Amino acid sequence: MPLFIQNRExxxxxxxxELYDRNPHLQEYARAFRSKKxxxxxxxxLLYVQQREFAATTPADNYVSVIGSEDATTCHMVVLRHTGTGAVCIAHCDGSSTSSEVPQFVKAVKSLSDACKEGRLELHLVGGFNDESKMSHNLSLNILAAFQNQEEDIHLETCCTTEMNDVLVDGIHKPIIYGIGVKVETGEVFPASFTFKGPAENLRSARTFTxxxxxxxxxxxxxxVKVGPCxxxxxxxxxxxMTMTDKEILEALSTSPKAEPSDFVRSIKATMWFILDHPNPDSLFPGDQPQRYRKTDCGDWDRIVQP
Incomplete structure (x- = not known):
C-alpha cells in the first residue's frame, strides 16, 4: 500500500x-490552503473539468496554463502531479466508481512522464465537508484507499477535505472551498472560481446527469478537448x-441541498433543457465521432469541424 506522508508509508x-490526528502538519497545510484568496x-x-471528468497535461502545453474544477460539495477534487516532468492531472470525483477511476488518473500522469526517471507522484485532495450523510467522509477514505492500492509510490501533500474544509454558516455546515485551480507550469494548487465552464458545458453536464x-x-x-460520443x-x-419549484429540484437532485452554490438549480435546469432539446443525442455526433475543440489565439474554444 504505497501511499506516503512525509516519506512514511x-x-x-x-x-x-485519525488521519489528521496522526499528521498534524496536514491540518496546518489545510488551514493555510483554505485561507488563501x-x-x-x-x-x-483555462481548461475546465466538470464532475466525473479528468484531464492531464504538461508545462509544454501551448494552449492551457491552468486546469481547474468547481461546484464540489460532497465531491472531491483530486490533483496528481509528477515532480520530474510537471505532468499534472485534475479530476472531479463524486464516488460513483472510485476504485476504477484512480488508476486512470495515475496512468494519465505516468503516460506523460515515462521518459523521466527523476521525480515522484504527489497527491492533493480538496473537497467535501461535514455533511449529515457522511458522504464526504466516505469519499475521502475511498479515494485514499484507492491510491494506497496503486503499485506506484504516491506522496500525499495536501488533504483539505471533510472536517478541514467545513464551516458553519447560520448553523449549517458548508464547504469552505468549492473549486480549485492548478498552475500547470509550477504545480501550484489554489482555491479558484470560474465564470466559464466549457466548452460544450451543457453537453458535458448532460452526459454526467444521465x-x-x-x-x-x-x-x-x-x-x-474531446466530448463524447455519448x-x-x-x-x-x-x-x-421543469414544472417544479427551485426548492423541490434542489432537495431532490442534490446530495447536500443546504450547501450547494447559488447557481446549482440554474445549472441543473439548463442541463435538463439541453437533454429535452436533444432527445436523440446521436445527432450531436455525426459519423459517431466526438465533438472536438481547440483554443484559438484569443483563448476561446472553437469546435473543429470534421471534413
Whole structure:
C-alpha cells in the first residue's frame, strides 16, 4: 500500500479524524490552503473539468496554463502531479466508481512522464465537508484507499477535505472551498472560481446527469478537448421536473441541498433543457465521432469541424 506522508508509508486509514490526528502538519497545510484568496481564473488560459471528468497535461502545453474544477460539495477534487516532468492531472470525483477511476488518473500522469526517471507522484485532495450523510467522509477514505492500492509510490501533500474544509454558516455546515485551480507550469494548487465552464458545458453536464462514467476529456499533445460520443435514453420525466419549484429540484437532485452554490438549480435546469432539446443525442455526433475543440489565439474554444 504505497501511499506516503512525509516519506512514511501509511497504514490503512480508518477515519479522517485519525488521519489528521496522526499528521498534524496536514491540518496546518489545510488551514493555510483554505485561507488563501480565491482566484477568479481567466478563461483564456483555462481548461475546465466538470464532475466525473479528468484531464492531464504538461508545462509544454501551448494552449492551457491552468486546469481547474468547481461546484464540489460532497465531491472531491483530486490533483496528481509528477515532480520530474510537471505532468499534472485534475479530476472531479463524486464516488460513483472510485476504485476504477484512480488508476486512470495515475496512468494519465505516468503516460506523460515515462521518459523521466527523476521525480515522484504527489497527491492533493480538496473537497467535501461535514455533511449529515457522511458522504464526504466516505469519499475521502475511498479515494485514499484507492491510491494506497496503486503499485506506484504516491506522496500525499495536501488533504483539505471533510472536517478541514467545513464551516458553519447560520448553523449549517458548508464547504469552505468549492473549486480549485492548478498552475500547470509550477504545480501550484489554489482555491479558484470560474465564470466559464466549457466548452460544450451543457453537453458535458448532460452526459454526467444521465449517469455517464468518469472520462478523460483532453488530448494534451494536440491541445484538444474531446466530448463524447455519448447517449441517453428518452427522458420524458424531465418535463415534470421543469414544472417544479427551485426548492423541490434542489432537495431532490442534490446530495447536500443546504450547501450547494447559488447557481446549482440554474445549472441543473439548463442541463435538463439541453437533454429535452436533444432527445436523440446521436445527432450531436455525426459519423459517431466526438465533438472536438481547440483554443484559438484569443483563448476561446472553437469546435473543429470534421471534413
Amino acid at each position: 501509511v497504514d490503512r486509514i480508518r477515519s479522517t479524524a 480565491c482566484v477568479d481564473v481567466d478563461p483564456k488560459c 449517469k455517464g462514467e468518469m472520462v478523460e476529456i483532453y488530448e494534451p499533445n494536440q491541445g484538444i 447517449s441517453w435514453p428518452p427522458q420524458p420525466d424531465l418535463i415534470k421536473w
